[in-house]
Amino acid sequence: MLDADKETIGSNKGAQKLNKAAARQAISSGTSLHPDAILDRRRLRVEEAQRISLGTYFNGFPASYWRRWTIVQQVRLDLTLSGLGASVIVYRSMANGRSQRVDGWTCETSGPSSASFDLTLTPFVDGGWYWFDVVAGDEAAVIEEATWSAEVPADRAEVGSVTVGITTMNRPDFCAALVAQVGEDPDVNALVDEVLVMEQGTQKVVDDPGFAKAEASLGGKLRVIEQGNIGGSGGFARAQFEALKSDRSKYVLFLDDDIIAEPESILRAVTFGDLARRPTIVGGHMFSIFAKARLHSFGEIINRHRFWWMSPKSAEADWDFGARNLRSSRWLHRRLDVDFNPWFMCLIPLEVVREIGLSLPLFIKWDDSEYGLRAQAAGYPTVSMPGAAVWHVPWTDKNDALDWQAYFHQRNRFVAAFLHSPFEHGGRLIRESLNHQLKHLFAMQYSTVELRHQALEDALAGPEGLHAVLGSKLGDVREFRKGWDDAELSADPDAFPPVRHSKPRRKSDTSEIPSKPSQLISAVLGGIRQFRGTRPLSREFPEGNMPAMDARWYHLATLDSAIVSMPDGTSAAFYRRQPEQFKDLFRRTLEIHERLYREWPTMARRYREALGEITSPEAWEPTFEASLKAGGK
Template sequence: MSPGRVTDTTAPTTVRRVLQRQIMPADRDLDVLPLYVDPDPAVLDADKYNVGGNKGAKEVNKATLRQQVSSGTTIDPDQIVDRFAVRVEHGNRLSFGSYFNAFPASYWRRWTIVDEVRLSVELEGRGSSVTVYKSMANGRSQRVASQQVDEGAAGGTFVFDLSLRPFVDGGWYWYDVTAGDEDVVVRAVWDTEVPADRAEPGSVTVTITTMNRPSFCADLVGQLGSEEDVLGVLDAVLVVDQGTEKVREHADFPAAEKALDGRLRVIEQGNLGGSGGYARGQLETVRAGTSTYALMMDDDVVCEPQSILRAVTFGDLARRPTIVGGHMFSLYSRSRLHSFGEIIQTWRWWWMTPEHVLAEWDFGARNLRSTRWLHRRVDVDFNGWFMCLIPRQVLDEIGLSLPVFIKWDDSEFGVRAKAAGYPTVTFPGAAVWHVPWTDKNDALDWQAYFHQRNRIIAALLHSPYKHGGRLVQESVNHTIAHLVSMQYSTVELRQLALEDVLAGPDKLHEVLPHRLGDVNTFRKQYADAQLQPDPDAFPPVRRKPTKRGHSELEVPSKLSQLITAGLMPLRQLRKPRALSREFPEAEIAAMDAKWYRIARYDSAVVSMPDQTSAALYTRDPELYRDLLKRITDLHVKLYRRWPELAAEYRAKLPEITSPEAWDQTFAPWTGGDGEKAGER
């Protein structure tokens, strides 16, 4: 060592960190392969600006957007070498421009400190090559670089340094691999240089709220413990069991528990709904003070385990503490995405997908490279708690879930966090498979109460409009639609919800353990809530023939619907046809049970969306008059009192979402001292 030379003994200021790995489906399920690889050429749909403003052209383009461009070609499951490797057969080309294997560059650019990524692709096969592409926000793809295995070599590792600068509005990176004279095995990793203090991953406490789904829940727990790198970020998995069919008693539970290697805790408490279950996990996470994140996850999902690792990595490298949500694919049509992101339309105070996003998107019909709108970044207001990673710092600052049982707890939390400066990102490449909302009956059954009450509470807390914008008027419209549809139990529940909103926030915790029971008991007195699985439980359909010469199943025009909306409330005052008192006038399938169709009849057998049962709807003019008056009175009262109610709910929000308030609610199952008496 030369005299006077100083040796630098400080630790390195930056290190390389893996952002995501190439993955393949763990169970080799052919239905989900389109989410991992794409063997077809890209057939990009038309640009809306090329389509122009012509109404006819826009309608044609809208129809073509969902047309299948997939050839049906797929890889053989035997080509999946392992979780992180796939074999491409000689002479074939395979694209990794797919939901789980493309790199969502615009999300990393917008929300994280990362400004450059490195893609390393390992090829084992003579004559093979890899080509890297990127897309712009409008979906157009550009070739970035290409490399090939040297002549005579058996393979090689190819590295591409890729900037994130050109991804302000959207865009992805991906790579295609072409096999040469022999098969090629492909592995790939995306990583980046990060500050040394961000080298280690944050840790997670996962909360699964379960209610009488022991098989689903045991399977999910097993999935969480199935991969070593995912286990490495798990502090604990809390199963909050609120049912009577205990997950501990399921045959698959011991193996699932063993897979988590001491990280599993089962907490048993009364049925406090999703908000009560998740709040328990949030409280346990805050009180333990060890995990960086709390991850909310439904019990009836199938999880892509790498999603957890990706969400944690994204959260670790975010510019500021950020809620990181996953996407939801359909459990029944596993390449179909429910929604690519959700926002709150504040004037209506209703959740919805952004304008350019197409819901129920089937990646099996048109994959990422062929779908223009998927390349534009989608910014959201909240993420559903079917999979949602929340920094513990956010819980410390803004509190826990609202005590509202179910519905709007997750969306309200996202809006509350955003107002406090904590964004939510629904992150591509992180997802679960779940029963889609469209296959449920939550607008008509007992959940109608919680939909109505909690939507209004969330609006009172956060709506920027003096009287809630359009919400009160929309509530009137929806309630009357149910009323003319003879859905009297639903109308009563919506009225009960309004009465509880008007009573103020003080009893939200108090009623949480028993409100569901109250609601179910109350609604069962109405015929439309008495579901029958046996079709012979109802009298046969009889009706005097009509003069209609057209199908009653046709969708009416908007003008026709407006006319019907004006006339049907008046029709409800007429005396019902005598024959309708003994025999239903129609059988209406769930898919056709729209208000403008049901309202034509004096009685009808209507099937439920879950296809397990049906109910007899019977028109009652006297009940109609009574409910119509109450609808009017309650909505007028809500409108007039909105400013004072909003002030009251907002003032009480910190209190009702505080750990101390939740401690009191959990006291019957914790011995009242905050200890974990619910554990076994």
Template structure:
């Protein structure tokens, strides 16, 4: 069946001259094409110069130069469109001026490359190539290369355009989206994102509204860049202010406002501190339009600090442990400037995701009406829980290549030991009680006890305390989730402040001077134990050491300084006192061993985890019975103190 022509993805370029991101758009290096069976060398290409970027859609090549668009943002992820969309084929349109050659390639799910066709170019050319999708069941991409002839060759514009529909398919809708941004005291980041969205021509006619949910004490409206951002978006910008209810409360407001207004087909959730590729927003909306069934469409995350590093590709929840993990056969932190698409076989295999992080995630309003809004948990696990809930209702999540943002990577912070430790622990258990297929949570309870003991051995008593409080709150059941949404953060911060390890100083000299004790036979920072036996032995010795008396001198002065990279439990369990650097390097805290506290906390940890195992079936039944109300529109409207929408005289 032939449908109306739609642009699925535009070939675009960065116009700011950033050499770090250029490899994500155009590839100019000679590279091996790696496959499972070996490697071959592609024809020589040349290093690219940002001056070759003539504009957002245009690129130039000098005499004899070759450029490949087998790149993250400009290749076409055929395997994803084959699996999830109503398309039977796609067409490539390439407009050029000058003499040269157009070559179109495809890859298999294993990363094997084959040339599809080659066309000679002369003068002003407008080439169309029709490409079927039937052979991409497990993955694979299409892309094209250009080679300049005797003179310059200019790519004026290129697009991936819809081809024939599947015989049973209906004409896809032209959907639109409301962009929901939750912000808390990041006005400069937020206004920069707003201006980026407002200036993107490809989003005109796609974005109905950009809704900023401002939960901070530094209003976005007061930022110096707000007027420019407001001018760029015009009437499409709306800012609402509310108390700090975390990401789940802010994004629930965006979801609810989208449903109440009733204009958009989708809501796109964005973090406030991301740098966005606007073309990815348009692609996500178009992909959702062409999906066979209503589908959650997520974007990938690149590192804000290493701009060519693909930090998160596709995510899953490992069911037995119930923890986050990369999707099967994928990796975190892949640098595309070192190993590009053609050289990375795993990128060619279609990845299946359980959920997508809400740094960039499009959700059809159809899905919201069916499964509800965000779980009221402030932060952590709300995105994963939503993906699992949607899947249980029959809605898939697709993490779509070519749609992405740049965001601060989680490897540059360790929020599992600060105030967020409470939300990590509580919300993981809540999500597991709602969705695990295992009667007593699989390995999760046992693993949680091990985490608690590691915190105690590492003298991270504040994190251990917050985790204990979190598990006790889980045992109280689901009734308090909505009512505590606006108060828990302050309570958690106050509780944490009572512990030495939570007091961070930017200057190490704020603490007593380090005075090493008697040298040990073995350096405490000899590295993480390798292998299960070594880990068990190290843990047993570490726990046994907690029973020994604490030296008086270590109470008065730290024994040593421990950089964050060495501050694992296997190191800190051998010390009585240490100055420990924060993961981001901005400060240090004084960790001091407290034998009595460890013994009491260990007894309590054992008891609370035994209760969780024993009461798991009852708790799971309670949380699952309460879920429809917890995520329902009425409950959120009450928590947000919002009236019913006014639809005039509509029946």
């Protein structure tokens, strides 16, 4: 069942919400593929009189992406099938999700028989896929092999080789398993010039029990590079640096150390890059490592006015393929063009690195998105390619908006905006930053406010010091957070005193989401309360227990203290309202945002003039050496 066409829904908000809810509901008939039907990675059994569709994320052919970004004009489906009377039906879809039958064939023998279908890519300007279904006859059928291929000019037929870069930090088991996935797949191994593991932790991958076997699988192609902890940007910049220095590969492939890879995805990304119309960054998608059928992100863009990363409005986040497959989901058929691809899996041509430089020295956050924008400005697109993906911990399961990572989110967002915002004063970014600061203040998250304030001061200090603090800023930030009530976390529920009130509360249900007018009233009343004294009992006893999902500023603004759970579910903190601290932070927040607005044009010019220098191999090399010394190696 295909979900409703948006043209029939119109602009009615209620109808749109209802359709979104319906689109996420499972439509399975209750039947599922028996595990025994999967004979191996490329062979599938279809029981007699049953029908199996290969119109799935990994098996379908995303024709519109190949039509738009590569030189391929026609694709061939080659299929080998066993089973007398088994039928093959080839389908295509349009950008609006409607499908059409394209061709068909029937197997006339019990033994293996082959068929080929030549399929044009002409009608896929805006979107659409190819796929095929198999219907077994009076006996079971076996899909022996099926491939999508294309004939290309001889000068484009050469397969590009790859340097794989994996940045790791205290995940030896995950990292060793990932290296083995690359080495043990013969087709991927054949593409690899070298696998670089940037070891930045104290728990070494070389000490993992699975490392020796993983290393042997690569036959001498593995190199472990030890350096200090200079973050993901430092690790991936090192991979770019070493790939440029070796000058053997056509691409450098970034892989996070905590993923489960699908080796076929690497082959597809390289093939797509080889056949791209121009040098193109090719990224994979992210599925949840905890729920393997859930696609967490289908593509990322930067809203230039807010200067914030987001999925396009035509896409759906956290999509469950176990409930809705490709054939029943309209939005998956429209081609989605992106500004960048996160670096959990990202293939970058070395030609691009030579021209635009290495990663910015940002430690974590915004390094991948800034690089995509920088490449885009130089004429190099990024494609997040369907059918190429990894399994990773979803971003929604992390706590990076409140802990030490808040510093890097704030500083690096402004650094990227100084470099790439088309607006004279950053568009809505300054106003949005101010609003977030006020919300954190109302929520008694004073350490987060202070970290974000420091981040803005460091961004305003200019680009010249980014390399110098790359290896030390994390330690400084973590040390600074010590002693703040909202940063003192405990996993023990008995570590906190019980809830007590000096007088009964009129309203205690925090699960309700208030309306916009109610939030505005909360902002006004909450602001007034900040300049009043606190209730004496709240200094020793919390006035409420606040689950993480309810810990919104408009709820916390009504309290003088609270036990607040963290989003990752592992701990909680005892928040206390501090009127004097609020006044000081409020004043400095207003001052620095006024300064941001005033100095924006100057800062944008300074960052843009320095970009080529601070991302050059020459600037990065002493940073790598300094990190090694700082780490005591």
